[in-house]
Amino acid sequence: MEKISNYINGQWIAPVSGAYLDNVNPATGTVYSLIPDSDNRDVQLAVDAAKAAFENWSGLLPEKRHAVLARLADLIDRDADALSLAESIDQGKPVKLAKSMDIYRAGANIRFYATAAMHMASEAHASGNEAVNYTLRTPVGVAGCISPWNLPLYLFTWKIAPALAVGCTVVAKPSELTPMTAYLFTRLCREAGLPDGVLNVVQGLGPKVGQAIVDHPDIPAISFTGGTVTGKKITSSAGPMLKKLSLELGGKNPNIVFADADFEKAVSTSISSSFTNQGEICLCGSRILVEQSIYDRFVAEFVRQTRELVVGDPLDERTRIGALVSEGHLRKVLGYIDLAIQEGGKILTGGRQVTIPGRCEKGYFVEPTVITGLNQQCRTNQEEIFGPVVTIQPFESEEEAIRMANATTYGLSATLWTSHLTRAHRVSAKLKSGIIWVNCWLYRDLRTPFGGTRQSGVGREGGWEAMRFFTEAKNVCIRL
Numbered sequence: 140m141e142k143i144s145n146y147i148n149g150q151w152i153a154p155v156s157g158a159y160l161d162n163v164n165p166a167t168g169t170v171y172s173l174i175p176d177s178d179n180r181d182v183q184l185a186v187d188a189a190k191a192a193f194e195n196w197s198g199l200l201p202e203k204r205h206a207v208l209a210r211l212a213d214l215i216d217r218d219a220d221a222l223s224l225a226e227s228i229d230q231g232k233p234v235k236l237a238k239s240m241d242i243y244r245a246g247a248n249i250r251f252y253a254t255a256a257m258h259m260a261s262e263a264h265a266s267g268n269e270a271v272n273y274t275l276r277t278p279v280g281v282a283g284c285i286s287p288w289n290l291p292l293y294l295f296t297w298k299i300a301p302a303l304a305v306g307c308t309v310v311a312k313p314s315e316l317t318p319m320t321a322y323l324f325t326r327l328c329r330e331a332g333l334p335d336g337v338l339n340v341v342q343g344l345g346p347k348v349g350q351a352i353v354d355h356p357d358i359p360a361i362s363f364t365g366g367t368v369t370g371k372k373i374t375s376s377a378g379p380m381l382k383k384l385s386l387e388l389g390g391k392n393p394n395i396v397f398a399d400a401d402f403e404k405a406v407s408t409s410i411s412s413s414f415t416n417q418g419e420i421c422l423c424g425s426r427i428l429v430e431q432s433i434y435d436r437f438v439a440e441f442v443r444q445t446r447e448l449v450v451g452d453p454l455d456e457r458t459r460i461g462a463l464v465s466e467g468h469l470r471k472v473l474g475y476i477d478l479a480i481q482e483g484g485k486i487l488t489g490g491r492q493v494t495i496p497g498r499c500e501k502g503y504f505v506e507p508t509v510i511t512g513l514n515q516q517c518r519t520n521q522e523e524i525f526g527p528v529v530t531i532q533p534f535e536s537e538e539e540a541i542r543m544a545n546a547t548t549y550g551l552s553a554t555l556w557t558s559h560l561t562r563a564h565r566v567s568a569k570l571k572s573g574i575i576w577v578n579c580w581l582y583r584d585l586r587t588p589f590g591g592t593r594q595s596g597v598g599r600e601g602g603w604e605a606m607r608f609f610t611e612a613k614n615v616c617i618r619l
């Protein structure tokens with residue numbers, strides 16, 4: 140059985156403990172590889188390597204860092220098929236989606252920051268004839284990057300790329316549920332010529348490896364994507380150490396459909412925004428709010444299209460809904476469906492675990508599920524389920540739609556369907572979300588700031604925001 144290694148100082152090495160954890164293929168429910176059960180000793184080795192590599196990497200001309208990162212992006216594209224297969228087996232998502240979304244975007248992330256490395260500029264301010272001030276941005280040092288399981292290589296690269304581009308060295312930890320693509324990625328780093336110690340990947344459990352990264356005194360900046368509960372835990376450790384923190388956390392995103400929207404587009408994109416990646420995308424719209432006058436028509440068409448989604452083997456090209464990431468997550472999602480029924484919800488379609496005959500018989504599959512009849516205050520509409528489960532509710536007016544949309548403690552993303560230009564601007568301004576998509580979903584321009592408000596996180600990633608996060612700004616004032 141394949142044993143995944145840590146990648147420290149350019150070497151693939153076993154964890155100091157010598158212990159390994161099972162890595163399960165969620166589509167078959169079987170262990171298919173082993174992952175290092177690392178601890179603070181492995182993190183210490185990684186920090187030592189990252190510190191040793193820092194001076195050279197941060198001192199390179201930006202075009203040299205660009206050249207290595209650009210090669211790395213090309214290698215991801217070259218190996219897209221193998222990486223997509225690995226991502227699908229690790230996470231349960233359809234292989235087709237792994238290729239078009241995760242692996243495509245992993246290459247795009249690295250390429251974007253490879254070029255940004257050459258274009259990042261700083262500011263200068265002339266104070267009349269008296270002084271010149273300029274801002275010197277220097278890499279913060281060793282960056283800690285911790286990523287989740289839902290978009291494994293996509294989010295792993297999204298974190299490490301800006302850090303590497305500005306000249307930080309990195310200690311990174313992918314999720315213990317999806318370690319494989321980050322491991323394969325380290326092979327590409329070597330091939331691309333990334334110097335030893337610049338990227339170090341320590342695999343293992345959150346409370347052991349993740350916490351050791353957060354607590355390490357020589358890691359001054361932590362970029363984290365994951366659940367809100369974990370984000371708060373990280374804050375309670377890193378806050379008193381005055382570390383820089385970027386937290387991308389959970390969501391419970393509204394998807395608002397006005398009667399004047401392009402109906403066909405609103406329905407078909409809402410199917411994607413509800414169920415892509417089994418609903419395991421932080422940006423999925425899990426609360427659909429529909430204007431009363433088109434409510435019945437919308438629900439009927441939405442349910443019809445939901446029933447057409449093929450739940451099945453992630454390796455089958457026809458599959459739209461693959462396996463949930465783990466047995467624990469399957470139980471959690473099914474538990475929320477039970478809760479919705481207890482809270483008075485009506486299941487219009489779905490609601491059950493699915494058994495796929497053949498090699499996926501023991502996999503963790505759930506039908507895409509549509510629920511109506513719940514208010515916004517119930518737990519089903521307040522808590523992040525992170526599965527193929529959506530609720531639909533009618534609204535009477537623009538004010539009511541805004542009130543319902545803002546009725547949770549989260550604030551990650553919102554989607555708005557309307558052909559009314561001024562309404563699009565007006566409602567967008569009133570939604571408490573970090574990203575608002577109008578007549579589209581998941582469209583991303585990597586230059587734009589990305590992140591949530593309220594319980595969905597603090598800080599912004601993307602574009603210059605992420606690069607600035609990994610730097611210290613120093614003002615130099617020269618009196619003339």
Ligand code: NAD
Nearest residue numbers: 286287288313314345346349350365366369387388389421
């Ligand atoms: P999680 O919080 O359980 O784990 C995320 C990462 O943190 C993993 O690598 C985990 O091992 C690690 N971790 C766990 N405990 C830790 C600790 N004490 N210290 C340091 N690291 C620790 O989240 P998950 O279940 O892997 O991912 C799903 C969550 O991520 C959902 O809530 C989803 O909304 C969120 N998410 C948010 C975004 C975003 O951009 N806002 C994107 C993707 C996922």
